[in-house]
Amino acid sequence: MAFHSLLLFSLIFSFLTQTHSRLTPNYYDKTCPDFEKIVRQVVTDKQLASPTTAAATLRLFFHDCMVEGCDASILIASNSFNKAERDSDINLSLAGDGFDVITRIKTNLELTCPGIVSCADILVAATRNLINMVGGPYYPVRFGRKDGFVSRAEAVEGNLARANMSLSQIINLFAGRRLNVQEMVALAGSHTIGFSHCKEFSNRLFKFSPTSEYDPSYNPQFAEGLRKLCANYTQDPQMSAFNDVMTPGKFDNMYFRNLQRGLGLLPSDQAMAVDRRTRPLVDLYAANQTRWFDDFSRAMEKVSLYNVKMGRKGEVRRRCDAFNNLKT
Numbered sequence: 297m298a299f300h301s302l303l304l305f306s307l308i309f310s311f312l313t314q315t316h317s318r319l320t321p322n323y324y325d326k327t328c329p330d331f332e333k334i335v336r337q338v339v340t341d342k343q344l345a346s347p348t349t350a351a352a353t354l355r356l357f358f359h360d361c362m363v364e365g366c367d368a369s370i371l372i373a374s375n376s377f378n379k380a381e382r383d384s385d386i387n388l389s390l391a392g393d394g395f396d397v398i399t400r401i402k403t404n405l406e407l408t409c410p411g412i413v414s415c416a417d418i419l420v421a422a423t424r425n426l427i428n429m430v431g432g433p434y435y436p437v438r439f440g441r442k443d444g445f446v447s448r449a450e451a452v453e454g455n456l457a458r459a460n461m462s463l464s465q466i467i468n469l470f471a472g473r474r475l476n477v478q479e480m481v482a483l484a485g486s487h488t489i490g491f492s493h494c495k496e497f498s499n500r501l502f503k504f505s506p507t508s509e510y511d512p513s514y515n516p517q518f519a520e521g522l523r524k525l526c527a528n529y530t531q532d533p534q535m536s537a538f539n540d541v542m543t544p545g546k547f548d549n550m551y552f553r554n555l556q557r558g559l560g561l562l563p564s565d566q567a568m569a570v571d572r573r574t575r576p577l578v579d580l581y582a583a584n585q586t587r588w589f590d591d592f593s594r595a596m597e598k599v600s601l602y603n604v605k606m607g608r609k610g611e612v613r614r615r616c617d618a619f620n621n622l623k624t
C-alpha cells in the first residue's frame with residue numbers, strides 16, 4: 297500500500313512539474329516577439345486614460361483564477377445556451393475597464409500574430425504590468441496557458457470571497473487553492489487600490505447593534521464620513537468608496553496601516569487586524585512594504601499557475617469573450 301501511495305504521489309508531482317515547466321517567461325519569443333511590448337503599450341495608454349483600469353484588471357484576474365483556474369473563463373459572454381461566469385451576481389460589479397483593456401490587447405495581438413497568444417496569458421501579463429505601473433512590484437510571469445472551454449455562472453458561488461464571510465471561511469477558501477494564511481493576507485493587500493460598493497459594507501454603518509449605530513471597530517470619523525457617503529445607497533446601488541481612503545490610486549502598504557487605525561472598509565479586511573492568525577502579518581506588512589511586495593509577488597505568481605489549461609484541455613480563442621466553437 298505504501299509503495300502504491302508513493303508511486304501515485306510521484307506521478308502527481310511529475311505531472312504538476314511538467315505542466316508548470318512548460319510555462320516559460322519566453323514562451324512567445326519566437327511566435328510573437330512583440331507580445332510583451334504590445335501589452336505594455338496598451339495597458340499604459342489605457343491606465344493613463346482610465347485610472348481605474350489597474351484595480352479593475354487585478355480584480356478580474358482573481359475572479360478568473362479562483363473559479364476554473366487561470367483560463368480566461370471570466371471573459372466569456374453569456375449566450376442563449378449558457379449563462380457565463382461574468383453574469384453571476386458577484387461578478388456583475390466587475391468594472392468594464394478590466395474587460396476593455398484585455399479586448400484592446402487581444403485586438404492588437406491578433407493583427408500582429410493571429411491565433412498565437414491566449415486570453416489567459418494576456419490577463420496575467422496585463423495584471424502584472426498594471427500593478428507595476430501604479431507603484432507595485434514587477435514580478436516574474438510564465439506563459440503558455442490555453443483558454444478554457446467552460447464558463448458557467450453556477451460554478452462561481454463558493455469559490456470567491458465575499459465581504460460578509462468570516463475570516464475562517466476565507467482562509468479555508470484560499471486553502472482550497474493551496475494558498476496559506478500568509479499568502480492570503482499578502483494577496484488581500486491588493487485592496488490598496490480600487491473601490492467597493494456601499495452595499496458590501498453597509499451592515500457596518502447602519503443599525504450595527506442595539507448599542508451602536510455603526511461598527512465600533514471603525515475609526516469614528518471614518519464611520520461618520522462613510523455614513524454620509526452611503527446614506528442613499530439603496531436608491532443608488534453604484535454608490536461606492538475607495539478601499540484605501542488615504543492613497544487610493546497607489547499600490548502601497550497603506551492598506552495595512554489603515555487596518556491598524558480602524559480604516560478598513562470591508563468587514564473581512566478589518567477582521568484581519570484583530571484575529572490572532574492574521575494580525576502579526578498585518579503588522580509586519582504595515583511596517584515593511586518591501587517584505588509585503590516580496591510576499592505578494594510570490595503569491596501572485598502562485599495564483600497565476602492555479603489549474604492552468606494546457607494542450608488539448610484548452611484553446612487560443614480568436615475573441616476573448618467567445619469560445620472558438622459555439623456549443624449548444
